[in-house]
Amino acid sequence: xxxxxxxxxxxxxxxxxxxxxxxxxxxxxxxxxxxxxxxxxxxxxxxxxxxxxxxxxxxxxxxxxxxxxxxxxxxxxxxxxxxxxxxxxxxxxxxxxxxxxxxxxxxxxxxxxxxxxxxxxxxxxxxxxxxxxxxxxxxxxxxxxxxxxxxxxxxxxxxxxxxxxxxxxxxxxxxxxxxxxxxxxxxxxxxxxxxxxxxxxxxxxxxxxxxxxxxxxxxxxxxxxxxxxxxxxxxxxxxxxxxxxxxxxxxxxxxxxxxxxxxxxxxx
Amino acid sequence: xxxxxxxxxxxxxxxxxxxxxxxxxxxxxxxxxxxxxxxxxxxxxxxxxxxxxxxxxxxxxxxxxxxxxxxxxxxxxxxxxxxxxxxxxxxxxxxxxxxxxxxxxxxxxxxxxxxxxxxxxxxxxxxxxxxxxxxxxxxxxxxxxxxxxxxxxxxxxxxxxxxxxxxxxxxxxxxxxxxxxxxxxxxxxxxxxxxxxxxxxxxxxxxxxxxxxxxxxxxxxxxxxxxxxxxxxxxxxxxxxxxxxxxxxxxxxxxxxxxxxxxxxxxxxxxxxxxxxxxxxxxxxxxxxxxxxxxxxxxxxxxxxxxxxxxxxxxxxxxxxxxxxxxxxxx
Numbered sequence: 107x108x109x110x111x112x113x114x115x116x117x118x119x120x121x122x123x124x125x126x127x128x129x130x131x132x133x134x135x136x137x138x139x140x141x142x143x144x145x146x147x148x149x150x151x152x153x154x155x156x157x158x159x160x161x162x163x164x165x166x167x168x169x170x171x172x173x174x175x176x177x178x179x180x181x182x183x184x185x186x187x188x189x190x191x192x193x194x195x196x197x198x199x200x201x202x203x204x205x206x207x208x209x210x211x212x213x214x215x216x217x218x219x220x221x222x223x224x225x226x227x228x229x230x231x232x233x234x235x236x237x238x239x240x241x242x243x244x245x246x247x248x249x250x251x252x253x254x255x256x257x258x259x260x261x262x263x264x265x266x267x268x269x270x271x272x273x274x275x276x277x278x279x280x281x282x283x284x285x286x287x288x289x290x291x292x293x294x295x296x297x298x299x300x301x302x303x304x305x306x307x308x309x310x311x312x313x314x315x316x317x318x319x320x321x322x323x324x325x326x327x328x329x330x331x332x333x334x335x336x337x338x339x340x341x342x343x344x345x346x347x348x349x350x351x352x353x354x355x356x357x358x359x360x361x362x363x364x365x366x367x368x369x370x371x372x373x374x
Numbered sequence: 375x376x377x378x379x380x381x382x383x384x385x386x387x388x389x390x391x392x393x394x395x396x397x398x399x400x401x402x403x404x405x406x407x408x409x410x411x412x413x414x415x416x417x418x419x420x421x422x423x424x425x426x427x428x429x430x431x432x433x434x435x436x437x438x439x440x441x442x443x444x445x446x447x448x449x450x451x452x453x454x455x456x457x458x459x460x461x462x463x464x465x466x467x468x469x470x471x472x473x474x475x476x477x478x479x480x481x482x483x484x485x486x487x488x489x490x491x492x493x494x495x496x497x498x499x500x501x502x503x504x505x506x507x508x509x510x511x512x513x514x515x516x517x518x519x520x521x522x523x524x525x526x527x528x529x530x531x532x533x534x535x536x537x538x539x540x541x542x543x544x545x546x547x548x549x550x551x552x553x554x555x556x557x558x559x560x561x562x563x564x565x566x567x568x569x570x571x572x573x574x575x576x577x578x579x580x581x582x583x584x585x586x587x588x589x590x591x592x593x594x595x596x597x598x599x600x601x602x603x604x605x606x607x608x609x610x611x612x613x614x615x616x617x618x619x620x621x622x623x624x625x626x627x628x629x630x631x632x633x634x635x636x637x638x639x640x641x642x643x644x645x646x647x648x649x650x651x652x653x654x655x656x657x658x659x660x661x662x663x664x665x666x667x668x669x670x671x672x673x674x675x676x677x678x679x680x681x682x683x684x685x686x687x688x689x690x691x692x693x694x695x696x697x698x699x700x701x702x703x704x705x
């Protein structure tokens with residue numbers, strides 16, 4: 107609690123936490139807050155600029171931009187958090203195995219991860235999603251696979267300093283299984299590292315979700331999604347810039363907030 | 375000692391040859407992976423091309439014409455053989471030969487990337503050096519803050535803001551990077567300004583932070599103190615001693631950033647309608663144009679591996695410590 111209070115003394119961090127919590131609340135409660143249905147079309151008021159009726163204006167189909175922004179927070183957070191959780195779980199397991207077993211396992215794992223990391227995320231994701239077809243689940247799996255190598259590296263080096271301790275030797279002599287030592291003896295010692303890792307990867311994950319949705323590999327229209335909204339608004343940004351500005355600003359606020367939080371956690 | 379000196383050249387040559395051999399093996403592995411992924415493709419290729427209402431007979435005909443009725447291994451060898459001899463086949467969707475198409479698009483992307491690097495490298499080195507010299511003072515903090523924030527925002531978001539400000543609000547630059555036919559270098563540059571600004575922050579941030587960190591290490595090194603105590607001016611010490619060592623790690627980082635640059639190009643080229651390899655990759659992916667997609671990914675893999683190899687070799691040649699190690703056979 108005391109640590110939380112000192113952390114919150116920084117205004118930048120307080121703002122970041124508020125923004126993140128705000129989006130999380132909106133993602134859950136948007137059906138209660140949104141003034142219109144996110145896919146409800148009013149063809150008589152297309153491209154309407156921001157007004158008292160439509161705070162953020164309307165798009166090419168007369169849909170309320172504010173409602174779509176509020177509703178769109180759900181998909182980016184669900185995919186972002188799910189992909190990060192899966193990716194950190196995979197990465198942590200691989201990192202634990204590599205550091206604990208060393209030798210050939212370590213060598214093989216790390217070299218294949220290096221190969222994977224040498225490729226731009228967008229390129230691999232485009233190829234895999236082209237083959238699997240665009241969907242929310244595929245997006246989660248692909249982003250998780252892209253995040254895992256980075257996580258595995260960090261976990262591996264964190265575990266290396268623990269694996270030769272006496273309590274590990276003791277566990278081995280008791281005849282504990284490899285899985286027991288990995289998850290019951292080693293894992294608890296690196297929980298702090300994993301927490302920081304999770305926040306850092308969450309920032310990268312949201313970045314990737316937004317970008318891949320923008321490119322057309324995520325949720326398909328007409329479901330509201332921030333990245334998709336920017337792509338949909340791009341052709342008519344000259345007559346209705348608000349359709350692009352609102353989702354772009356929403357993405358920026360979320361990624362910056364998560365990043366500020368991640369940087370601060372890492373520094374503390 | 376003289377023996378090491380004499381064998382240094384051949385040591386580096388042997389190191390280079392071994393690295394090239396490893397790279398070729400990796401490329402074969404990558405090509406197998408890419409080729410294998412096609413087999414995961416759900417749905418029939420014949421239907422993919424002819425649409426879902428095509429007759430059985432027509433679908434069979436398409437499969438036969440594309441050679442998809444042959445064994446997997448035959449097709450792979452055929453594909454690789456064609457690839458090595460410059461016959462990359464035809465695009466399924468566009469119906470035109472792939473090799474010249476990729477060559478044009480790759481050239482366009484390299485122009486964009488080249489201009490981008492010509493801007494990014496000097497800016498990031500200056501930013502890194504300045505923030506190291508002003509460590510923990512306001513300038514350092516501002517540079518650090520700007521780089522952290524700009525790294526975190528996705529390229530397509532910053533691109534949209536750039537377009538809105540510098541193309542719509544202030545009509546200074548075109549919002550599309552489609553350079554008109556026969557445009558001079560200055561006009562071309564004007565079209566490329568916004569894409570380059572959009573793609574730069576991430577790269578500048580990484581390179582500048584590496585330069586800053588290695589500058590700080592070298593500034594605190596014993597030889598720096600010796601040089602200062604010898605009575606040399608600060609400028610001379612930095613230029614003649616510190617910078618030379620501090621910039622070495624930047625080479626590796628710059629090469630690693632080429633992967634980021636390629637990823638960024640996919641996004642940027644699509645936002646700005648730039649006819650490069652990134653736009654082609656996305657189009658091929660969205661319509662599942664498999665041969666085109668395979669060729670693009672393989673070419674990109676080769677480029678990334680080559681640039682990393684080149685960076686390692688330059689680093690080895692420039693760094694006396696690594697050079698001695700490689701020549702001595704330690705690596």
